[in-house]
Amino acid sequence: MTDTNSISGKTALVLGGSRGIGAAIARRLAAGGAAVALTYVRGADAAQAVVDDIKGAGGQAMAIEADSASEVAIENAVQTTVQALGGLDILVNSAGLFVPGAIEDFPTDELDRLLAVNVRAAVIASRAAARAMTHGGRIIHIGSTNADRMPFAGGAVYAMTKAALRGLTKGLARDLGPRGITVNNVEPGPVDTDMNPASGPMADTLLPMLAIGRYGRPEEIAGFVAYLAGPEAGNITGANLLIDGGFAA
Secondary structure, three states: OOOOOOOOOOOEEOOOOHHHHHHHHHHHHOOOEEEEEEEEEOOOHHHHHHHHHHHHHHEEEEEEEEOOHHHHHHHHHHHHHHHHHHHOEEEOOOOOOOOOOHHHHOOOHHHHHHHHHHHHHHHHHHHOOOOOOOOOOOOEEEEOOHHHHOOOOOOOHHHHHHHHHHHHHHHHHHHHHOOOOEEEEEOOOEEEEOOOOOOOOHHHHHHHHOOOOOOHHHHHHHHHHHHHHHHHHOOOOOOEEOOOOOOOO
């Protein structure tokens, strides 16, 4: 039987692909047949472990050191991907930061850092990818359900950065639609990663807010992203798509 959602032969770049949701996305895209480049800032060993997993399963992957706060690093990552893998079909903007803090005391340097990684990087990466992509390309942002619901204090700046991705997604869909490039924003809720474990200090607060009573799994987010990257999702663009266990319901 033919896999109608196959991404075999495609090339992908996952920004922030060395851990958590990004690593799961890199593995899932590779499992679907894509050649995958992933970026990391620190933790070269973790990035290499993802690459080794993919290669061990018969896939093609490479790790690129690139700080998502750096315009030059992002553009170089796109160029390296194109040169090493022969093109770019799928961009996943998965790099992100969460820095909580009361607005009265929120440091300006932290504001600038969140904007750089959570918003500016997505714009720069999308710009560079759009130059490299041909008809049928895919740009997928990893946003957050907190763009829709921020139920606790201290998350105003983070929520603002993730809400910005919503507007970016709508605008890019219009800009790139005539070229057959789709742009979508996946908005996870609480996901069981090392940054926010299901057994961590936030669990008692977050679990009662989830309609299904559990955290999401990185593999669930990755599966959704892989679907959006495939041919069956060609009519989906400009969409902000919750995958949050009913957190915002």
